[in-house]
Amino acid sequence: MDSFDLGRLSDYDFEVVCRDLFEEILGLKIEILARGADRGIDLRHMTGDAGDVVIQCKHWARSGRVKLLAHMRDKERAKIAELRPARYILATSVELTVDAKDTLLKDLAPYVHSTGDLYGAEQLTEELRKRPALVQRHLRLWLTSAAVLHAVLNQDALLRSEDLVSELDDAAMTFVPTPTFDIARALLERESVCLLAGIPGIGKSTIAKMLARLHLGRGYQVVDVTREISEIDRMWLPESPQLFFYDDFLGEIAFDHHLGKNEDRRLLGVLRRIRETPGKLLVLTTREYILREAKHRHETLDDGDLEPLTCDVGMDAYSVDIRASILYNHVYYSEISAAEKRKFAVPSQWRDLLWHRNFSPRLVANTLRLAGRDGTAEVAEALLLNFENPERIWARVIEQQLDASAVHLLEVLFTFGRDTELDDLHDAWRSYRIALRQPDDRRQFYDAVKVLDGSMIETSRRFDPTEHESEPAPVVATFHNPSIRDYLLSRVQSKLVSLDELLGTIIDASRLHHLVSLASLRSQSVLRETLRTRVDDLTDLFLRDYAETERRSFEEALRDDDWGDEDDDGSWTSDLDYYLKAAIVIGSRGLAEFIADKIENADSVRIGDCESRHLITLAANLAATELVPAEQRLRLGPKLLDEAIADRSRAQGQLGYLWSDLIELAELLTDLEVPGAPERLRTIHEDMTDVVHGELRAWLFDEPARQAYTARYGNWWDLAEVLSSVEPEDLPEELRPAYVVATAAAQAGISAETPTPKAREAPPTNRPPVHITEPAPDETLRNMLETLE
Numbered sequence: 126m127d128s129f130d131l132g133r134l135s136d137y138d139f140e141v142v143c144r145d146l147f148e149e150i151l152g153l154k155i156e157i158l159a160r161g162a163d164r165g166i167d168l169r170h171m172t173g174d175a176g177d178v179v180i181q182c183k184h185w186a187r188s189g190r191v192k193l194l195a196h197m198r199d200k201e202r203a204k205i206a207e208l209r210p211a212r213y214i215l216a217t218s219v220e221l222t223v224d225a226k227d228t229l230l231k232d233l234a235p236y237v238h239s240t241g242d243l244y245g246a247e248q249l250t251e252e253l254r255k256r257p258a259l260v261q262r263h264l265r266l267w268l269t270s271a272a273v274l275h276a277v278l279n280q281d282a283l284l285r286s287e288d289l290v291s292e293l294d295d296a297a298m299t300f301v302p303t304p305t306f307d308i309a310r311a312l313l314e315r316e317s318v319c320l321l322a323g324i325p326g327i328g329k330s331t332i333a334k335m336l337a338r339l340h341l342g343r344g345y346q347v348v349d350v351t352r353e354i355s356e357i358d359r360m361w362l363p364e365s366p367q368l369f370f371y372d373d374f375l376g377e378i379a380f381d382h383h384l385g386k387n388e389d390r391r392l393l394g395v396l397r398r399i400r401e402t403p404g405k406l407l408v409l410t411t412r413e414y415i416l417r418e419a420k421h422r423h424e425t426l427d428d429g430d431l432e433p434l435t436c437d438v439g440m441d442a443y444s445v446d447i448r449a450s451i452l453y454n455h456v457y458y459s460e461i462s463a464a465e466k467r468k469f470a471v472p473s474q475w476r477d478l479l480w481h482r483n484f485s486p487r488l489v490a491n492t493l494r495l496a497g498r499d500g501t502a503e504v505a506e507a508l509l510l511n512f513e514n515p516e517r518i519w520a521r522v523i524e525q526q527l528d529a530s531a532v533h534l535l536e537v538l539f540t541f542g543r544d545t546e547l548d549d550l551h552d553a554w555r556s557y558r559i560a561l562r563q564p565d566d567r568r569q570f571y572d573a574v575k576v577l578d579g580s581m582i583e584t585s586r587r588f589d590p591t592e593h594e595s596e597p598a599p600v601v602a603t604f605h606n607p608s609i610r611d612y613l614l615s616r617v618q619s620k621l622v623s624l625d626e627l628l629g630t631i632i633d634a635s636r637l638h639h640l641v642s643l644a645s646l647r648s649q650s651v652l653r654e655t656l657r658t659r660v661d662d663l664t665d666l667f668l669r670d671y672a673e674t675e676r677r678s679f680e681e682a683l684r685d686d687d688w689g690d691e692d693d694d695g696s697w698t699s700d701l702d703y704y705l706k707a708a709i710v711i712g713s714r715g716l717a718e719f720i721a722d723k724i725e726n727a728d729s730v731r732i733g734d735c736e737s738r739h740l741i742t743l744a745a746n747l748a749a750t751e752l753v754p755a756e757q758r759l760r761l762g763p764k765l766l767d768e769a770i771a772d773r774s775r776a777q778g779q780l781g782y783l784w785s786d787l788i789e790l791a792e793l794l795t796d797l798e799v800p801g802a803p804e805r806l807r808t809i810h811e812d813m814t815d816v817v818h819g820e821l822r823a824w825l826f827d828e829p830a831r832q833a834y835t836a837r838y839g840n841w842w843d844l845a846e847v848l849s850s851v852e853p854e855d856l857p858e859e860l861r862p863a864y865v866v867a868t869a870a871a872q873a874g875i876s877a878e879t880p881t882p883k884a885r886e887a888p889p890t891n892r893p894p895v896h897i898t899e900p901a902p903d904e905t906l907r908n909m910l911e912t913l914e
Contacts, residue, residue, distance in 0.1 A: 131184075131186060131218040131246050131249060131250070132186035132187070132218055132246075133298065134184065134218070134266075135184075135453075135454065135457045135458070136184045136457075137453070138263070139182055139184040139218060140157060140168070140182045140184075141157065141263070142253075142263050142266065143168060143180065143182045143216045143249075144157045144168050144180075145259055145262070145263070146249070146252055146253065146256070146259065147168065147180055147214070147216070149256060149259065150252060151170070151178070153170045153178065154170065155168050155169065155170050155178075155180065156168070156169050156170070168180035168181075168182065177208075177210050177211060178210065178211060178212045178214070179205075179208060179210040179212070179213050179214070180213075180214045180215075180216060181201070181213070181214070181215055181216070182216050182217070183196075183197075183215065183216070183217040183218070183219070184217070184218050185217060185218060185219050186218040186219060186246070188219075189219065190219050190220065190221070190222070190225055193217060193219050194225060194228055194229065194232075197215070197229060197232060197233065198232045201233075202232060202233060205233060205236050206236075209236075210236055212236070212238060212242065213233060213236035213237050213242065214237075214242045214243075214244070215229065215233070215237070215242065215243050215244065216244045216249060217244070217245055217246070218246050218249070219245060219246060220245050220246045220247055221243060221244075221245030221246075221247075221248075225245075226240040226243045226245075227240070229243050230243065253266065292334060293334050293337060293338045293341070293347075294338075296331050296334045296335065296338070297334075297335065297338050298454065298458045299451070299454040299455050299458055299490070300331060300335050300454070301447055301450040301451045301454060303328075303332075303442045303443065303447055304442050305328075305332065305436065305438050305439075305442040306332050306335060308436055309321060309332050309336060309436045310336060310339070312434070312436050313336055313406060313408065316400060316433065316434055317399050317400045317402075317405060317406050317407065318396055318399055318400060318406070318407045318408075318409075318434045319333075319336065319407070319408050319409070319434065319436055320409045320410075320411070320416075320431060320434050320435045320436065321333055321408070321409065321410045321411075321435075321436050321438055322410070322411055322412070322413040322416050322435055322436070322437055322438065323412070323413055323437060323438030323439060324412065324413060324439075324581075324605065326485045326486070326487030326488065327438050327439065327440065327485070327486075327487075328438055328486050328487075329410040329411075329438045330372055330373075330410055331486065332438065333370065333372060333408045333409075333410050334370075336368075336408050337368055337370050337408060340366075340368045340406065343366075344366060345366045345367060345368045345406070346362070346365050346366065346367045346368070347367075347368050347370055348360050348367055348368070348369045348370065349370050350369055350370065350371040350374075354371070354374070354391050354392050354395050355391060357369050357395050357399075357407075358395070361405075365404070366404040366405070367404070367405055367406070368405075368406040368407070368408065369399070369405075369406070369407045369408070370408050371407070371408070371409045371410075372409075372410050373410060373411060373412075374392075374409045374410070374411055375411045375412070375416060395407070396434070412526070413437070416431075416435075417575055417576050417577075417578065440484075443484065443486075445479055445480070448479045448484055449475075449479055451486055451489060452469070452475065452478060452479065452489060455489050455490055455493050456469050456493065459493040459494070459496070459497050460494075460497025461493060461496050461497050461501075461504050465496070465502070465503075465504045465505075468503070468504070468505045469504075469505050471505070474505040474506070474509070475505075477509055478505070478508060478509060478512065481509070481512045481513075483512045483513070483611070484512065485512070488508070488511050488512060489508065491511075492504065492507060492508045492511050493508070513611075514611070514615070516612055516615060519609055519612040520612065523535065523612065523613075523616070524621075527576070527577075527581075528573075529563065530558070530563070530564075530569050530570070530572070530573045531573040531576050531577055531581075533554060533557055533558060533561070533563070533573075534550070534554050534570065534573045534574065534577065534582075535577070535581060535582075535609070535613060536557070536613065536616075536622055536627060537550060537553045537554045537557050537627070538550060538582065538602060538603075538604065539610060539613040539614070540553070540627065540631060540636045540639065540640060541553075541635075541636055541639065542636070542639030542642075542643075543603075543639075544601040544602070544603045545601060545602055545603070546599045546600070546601050546602075547574070547584065547599070547600040547601065547602055548599065550602055551567065551570050553630065553631075553636075554570055554573075555567075555570070556630035557626065557627055557630050559630075560623075560626040560627075560629055560630055561623060561626050574602070578602075581604070581605055581609055582602050582603065582604055582605055583602070583603055583604075583605050584600055584601065584602050585600070585601060586598040586599070586600055586601070614643060614649070617649070617651060617652050618648060618649055618650070618651050618652070619651075620651060624651070624652070624655045625655065625658075628640075628655060628656070628659060634666055634667070634669075634670040637663065637666060637667075638707075640652065640656065641656065641663075641707050641710050641711065644656050644710050644711075645706065645710045653710060653711075656710070656711050657711055657712045659711075660711050660712055660713050663711050663713065664708075664711070664713045664715045664716045667704060667707055667708075667713075667716055668715075668716065668719060671700075671704055671719075674700075675697075675700070697731065697732075697734065697735055698732065698735040698736075698739040698740050698743045698765075699735070699736070699739040699742075699743075701720050701723060701724065701743055702739065702742055702743040702746055704716060704719075704720055705717060705720045705743070705746055705747065705750070706746060708720065708750075708752055709746075709750050709752065712752075713752070714752045717750060717752035717753050718752070718753060718754075720747075720753075721747070721753045721754075721757050721758075721761060724743075724747075724761050724764070724765065725757065725760070725761065729768060729771075732764075732765070732768040733768055733771065735768075737769040737770070737786075737789070737790060737793070738789065738793060740765045740766070740768055740769040741765070741766065741769050741790075741793040741794065741797065741799075742793075743765055744761070744762045744765040744766055744769075744797075744799045744802075745797055745798065745799055747761055747762060747765070747799075748762050748798060748799045748800065749798070758800075759800055762799040762800045762801060762802075763799075763800055763801035766794075766799060766801055766802060766805045767801075767805070769790065769793075769805075770790055770805050770808060770809060780816075780820070780843045780844065780847065783816065784813075784816060784843065784846065784847055787809055787812055787813050787816065788813075790809045791806065791809050791810065791813065794806040794809060813850070816847060817847055817848070817850065817851050817856075818856075818857070818860060820844065820847055820848070820867065821856070821860040821863040821864055821867060822860070822863070824863040824866055824867040824870075825859075825860075825863050841870075841871045841874030841875045842871075842875060844867065844870075844871045844874075845868070845871040845872065845875060848864065848867060848868050848871065851864075853865070
């Protein structure tokens with residue numbers, strides 16, 4: 126670590142390094158300020174009345190010395206004079222000559238005390254060289270040390286290709302340390318072998334390259350193994366420290382195309398040799414599902430106990446902070462235009478990216494790389510679209526790397542839409558395989574589970590803590606990542622799934638409910654049309670399912686003292702609405718007419734049990750479908766709307782509840798395309814007017830009466846909300862004075878109920894300085910991206 130390429134740091138990296146460095150040099154706690162309009166301050170130490178110590182970081186390695194001197198004289202000096210710091214320090218990645226320092230000292234006097242407060246690249250490098258522990262904390266410093274790399278390349282370094290060197294440096298620029306990297310580094314130091322396993326695109330190869338890059342800086346020779354494990358024997362140099370780098374050591378397509386005869390035994394032999402020889406390290410990567418399949422098919426590997434040498438790479442290591450840093454680094458070092466980079470600073474853009482369920486470092490890197498090459502516009506939006514459609518990750522795995530039994534298992538699991546017991550999954554898989562005229566041996570099913578478990582699916586035991594477990598809890602399976610389910614849905618639309626055979630094996634209603642809900646998506650025309658070819662069978666199934674699950678009326682439940690689930694937010698009409706939607710998706714006239722007849726024959730008591738919003742939603746969907754005869758739709762729509770507004774006075778004078786009901790009804794009825802909706806909306810508006818006028822009439826009486834009215838029927842917040850819905854000029858003349866009095870009283874009442882926050886005390890001047898940490902990711906990412914050049 127005797128040389129550091131400061132020019133390879135990002136602006137933000139440079140400021141953080143300077144903050145930590147000057148804390149050690151000055152022995153002071155220094156705060157780092159958010160990026161943006163810094164007023165000439167990047168780092169600061171508060172000293173009270175004596176004035177502040179201000180440190181400005183100018184990462185101008187690309188701009189050069191001449192531009193820096195002119196900028197400091199013409200623009201920064203005025204900012205410094207306005208601040209009047211007790212001491213001003215300049216830190217820059219530009220090399221400063223003696224003449225340059227003398228010029229700066231003259232231009233920035235009296236705030237720069239001496240040329241010793243002007244730190245150029247050479248002074249910063251010298252100070253860093255004295256502090257190896259600090260350098261170790263800042264990963265990018267020692268990962269981008271060009272001098273170390275040059276020294277290794279010119280002594281007996283054994284690198285398979287210059288391409289690998291370029292890859293290591295490129296990866297170092299955008300790499301963000303994660304907890305998984307720390308685990309992998311500790312594992313390599315402890316065991317001399319680190320096997321990184323995970324799904325495609327999760328960052329295995331990047332972590333492996335950073336481990337290699339780290340050991341390049343420690344004098345190791347990196348050997349790129351590309352074909353077979355025996356290359357390690359041929360390239361072994363007994364007297365030299367070596368790190369063997371073997372990416373995708375079990376192959377990219379399928380492991381059995383890559384693992385040659387007796388390769389498994391040679392691999393275990395090499396692992397033992399590496400672990401027993403000081404100065405030798407081995408880093409391997411593989412897809413987790415390929416590793417599982419390799420262990421399954423090669424008992425030697427399964428017996429070799431690779432678990433202690435394996436580091437699992439998963440999405441759980443990517444916190445929002447780490448995602449923000451990954452996105453920032455890739456944008457900063459990308460070749461896209463500055464204008465495109467600044468678009469990532471729009472909060473609505475980067476929030477959607479950072480919190481996206483399919484966030485992937487590989488998708489970030491690939492999208493920005495291609496956009497830089499092709500000059501793509503609206504790169505941030507393109508990246509979000511790639512997150513929404515992550516086919517480039519899963520297509521290769523499912524279409525090229527898994528065998529048919531594993532793919533069929535995924536297709537069957539897709540139809541469940543929930544955690545599924547393994548026994549149920551097996552039965553469904555077996556039926557599907559029989560329909561496809563494929564082998565259905567139970568061992569083959571569990572082979573597929575073993576290959577997929579931990580990478581494409583997750584298995585666990587479903588325990589019920591409320592019951593005594595007399596037998597082992599069932600094993601359940603679910604998808605490892607939601608993007609896998611997304612890709613399988615796109616496979617259905619692309620006609621890559623044997624949909625007729627798959628649907629022909631489904632006999633339970635829950636799976637069909639799930640598929641119908643997916644078919645309701647506008648993009649899923651293939652699934653929708655395939656379901657409609659089975660409309661008669663599906664209609665019968667849904668009718669049987671409805672008969673088994675139909676809710677009882679309020680009177681029936683009262684008579685039998687059976688209230689069901691008190692937390693259930695549904696209603697009889699919400700169920701009818703669901704089955705009507707199902708009828709529309711599968712094109713079932715029989716099911717739709719069955720629902721219409723249910724409404725036709727229901728009395729007001731039965732319908733009155735239901736929520737108004739359910740009634741209005743059902744009326745809207747009923748009016749929109751042509752599966753029900755037009756004359757019946759004309760009768761049923763108004764019937765449902767009348768019941769929806771009939772119960773609007775149930776709040777019995779409680780202002781808050783009554784007003785909320787009226788507001789909800791008005792919102793539901795507005796622009797509703799149901800016969801009779803405009804008339805019902807006018808009725809609700811009249812009710813709302815009556816409520817406002819009724820409140821104001823109460824305020825025409827004396828003050829005790831008004832106070833008693835408010836105390837009995839509502840609170841000040843309710844009154845303020847009601848009054849805010851009208852303008853005084855729209856009121857009758859006699860009510861306008863009451864409006865003024867009531868509004869003032871409501872505001873005063875709210876103020877009296879709201880505690881006044883205590884004034885913040887000014888900090889004493891002798892208060893010790895506080896080390897303020899970096900801003901939260903929201904502020905940090907936005908401000909950093911806004912200042913990209």
